[in-house]
Amino acid sequence: MKAFLIYPATLFSLSCFAFPGNHGDISEDTVAEYAALAAKIARQSEVKRDSSKRAFDADAQRISTTGAHAYIAPGSNDVRGPCPGLNALANHGYISRTGVDSVLSITAASNEVFGMGLDLAAFLSVYSGVMAGDITSFSIGGKANSGSLLGGLTSSLGLLGEGQGLSASHNRFECDASPTRGDLYSTGDPVSLNLEQFEQLAAMPQGPNGYDLTVMSKFRGASFNNSIATNGHFFTGPFTHLAVNAAAHAFTYRLFGNWSAEHPGEGYLDLETLKSFEGVTGEPGNFQWEHGRERIPENWYRRPIGNEYSLVSLNLDAVHAITTEPYIIAIGGNTGEPNTFTGVDVVDLTGGVFNGQTLLEGNNLACFAFQVVSIASPDILRGGLLGNLVQTAVQKLTDALNPIIATFNCPQLTDYDTSLFEAFPGAGSGI
Numbered sequence: 001m002k003a004f005l006i007y008p009a010t011l012f013s014l015s016c017f018a019f020p021g022n023h024g025d026i027s028e029d030t031v032a033e034y035a036a037l038a039a040k041i042a043r044q045s046e047v048k049r050d051s052s053k054r055a056f057d058a059d060a061q062r063i064s065t066t067g068a069h070a071y072i073a074p075g076s077n078d079v080r081g082p083c084p085g086l087n088a089l090a091n092h093g094y095i096s097r098t099g100v101d102s103v104l105s106i107t108a109a110s111n112e113v114f115g116m117g118l119d120l121a122a123f124l125s126v127y128s129g130v131m132a133g134d135i136t137s138f139s140i141g142g143k144a145n146s147g148s149l150l151g152g153l154t155s156s157l158g159l160l161g162e163g164q165g166l167s168a169s170h171n172r173f174e175c176d177a178s179p180t181r182g183d184l185y186s187t188g189d190p191v192s193l194n195l196e197q198f199e200q201l202a203a204m205p206q207g208p209n210g211y212d213l214t215v216m217s218k219f220r221g222a223s224f225n226n227s228i229a230t231n232g233h234f235f236t237g238p239f240t241h242l243a244v245n246a247a248a249h250a251f252t253y254r255l256f257g258n259w260s261a262e263h264p265g266e267g268y269l270d271l272e273t274l275k276s277f278e279g280v281t282g283e284p285g286n287f288q289w290e291h292g293r294e295r296i297p298e299n300w301y302r303r304p305i306g307n308e309y310s311l312v313s314l315n316l317d318a319v320h321a322i323t324t325e326p327y328i329i330a331i332g333g334n335t336g337e338p339n340t341f342t343g344v345d346v347v348d349l350t351g352g353v354f355n356g357q358t359l360l361e362g363n364n365l366a367c368f369a370f371q372v373v374s375i376a377s378p379d380i381l382r383g384g385l386l387g388n389l390v391q392t393a394v395q396k397l398t399d400a401l402n403p404i405i406a407t408f409n410c411p412q413l414t415d416y417d418t419s420l421f422e423a424f425p426g427a428g429s430g431i
Helices: 028-046 084-091 103-114 118-132 195-202 213-230 240-254 271-278 311-324 364-375 388-406
Strands: 100-102 137-139
Touching (some): 028 103, 028 118, 084 103, 084 271, 100 103, 103 137, 118 311, 118 388, 195 271, 213 240, 213 311, 240 311, 240 364, 311 364
Antiparallel strands (some): 100 137
């Protein structure tokens, strides 16, 4: 039986990757920038989410799409990838228009533009840097054209593993049954928007707040069933399915919705706003899409200041989706042919720490999903050693998030039996 030791009680600990050595270091200034972001995360987590912090503030919430943030389509040397939100940030210059930027910049921009909590934004950005980049930076699309942001160390010295970008992170970060992207095995292209899927999403009956969670949960269930029926390599891992897939559907409404004066409490996501963020033009039945053309709509307002979408928010939405469509909690996959989905017993997978019932209690769903991250083999470790200052910088964010994560009171996961995934050809690294 193949088992992995999961490091104690943290969803974000990068210490398990054990970056040794004195090579590939960054500057003291970068370490200071990480420390400043860590302090900001700590402050944000202490802000009470009372009504005064959620009042509509047009000046603070309206996101600029002019001047330095005017829309510019990507050039021939720019990269764009599977995440429409990141593509939009690059097209408007909130992150580098090249599509390659630092963990710090992408964390800050996700918070500034979309109102994503710094805790969640930092986790996702650092995880992207680990899984698809060089720890401190990553490409939002394919392999970067000009090396990493660490002074060209990747290309010139070979000290760092060369990240392949989010477009090459399937089943380590990106996953099947996406809201708008096709499955890798059945379509061969998990990066481009799938117009047939978008047509299906657009045709869904809208909820009280447009394409809200009542819509996205049902659409997630439909996508889940479609992948079972069409993709012989469909796999649902604890992290990629319970966390990443849940986030992709929840983010569509929670982060793309327009929190304007007309809808200040819950936001509203209509078809035109959805089309803009997804880079779609045309009308139902004749939609068109061109790679990398996602944009922030005019007169668009982000979530209220003080009502950021946090790690806790994601856990609540993930649990809500499962209570709406209970079958999507299944961990497992097809065994090589469509309609062969076989579930894995969570009790056996976790050595009895979790079961189907306890996963829906408290923050256990997030605890389970994120604790398995530490078994993954990041691109960066395949190429060499990282320096002490890199470790110090990333540890600053780890230290800032640990108190937040500690409030989750996660059961201690010590065994994770990935041999149970060997029957699933789409399992990959089993996360």
